[in-house]
Amino acid sequence: SLGIGPAGELVKCWNSFGRTDESTGHISDLLYPDANPLPQPGWLQWLTHSPVDIPKCYECKLLPLCMGGCSFFARKMRGTSHHCPPADVEQALRAFVRQHRSRPTVEHDG
Numbered sequence: 001s002l003g004i005g006p007a008g009e010l011v012k013c014w015n016s017f018g019r020t021d022e023s024t025g026h027i028s029d030l031l032y033p034d035a036n037p038l039p040q041p042g043w044l045q046w047l048t049h050s051p052v053d054i055p056k057c058y059e060c061k062l063l064p065l066c067m068g069g070c071s072f073f074a075r076k077m078r079g080t081s082h083h084c085p086p087a088d089v090e091q092a093l094r095a096f097v098r099q100h101r102s103r104p105t106v107e108h109d110g
Contacts, residue, residue, distance in 0.1 A: 005018070024046065
């Protein structure tokens, strides 16, 4: 999904509004794709981001669940801190399992 700013700029994340370095293009790029066929630098940042490239994420057993958390913060904080506390993800997963265990099962014919 993309957000559209007041000047027609396209952004991938609401944190990117008003940041020209985060712009993924302009609405006219979608209307006239032949006029600007190459992706904007901001778009390439999103396309090339991979949580596997972040050592703490690569080693984390919860990576398949969270995929590195918020991509915006993961890209901005690379090498300085880690945005996804595994304890929070694990706690949310345990709560989800507890909630769904208490639901009655629906039997299907077949």
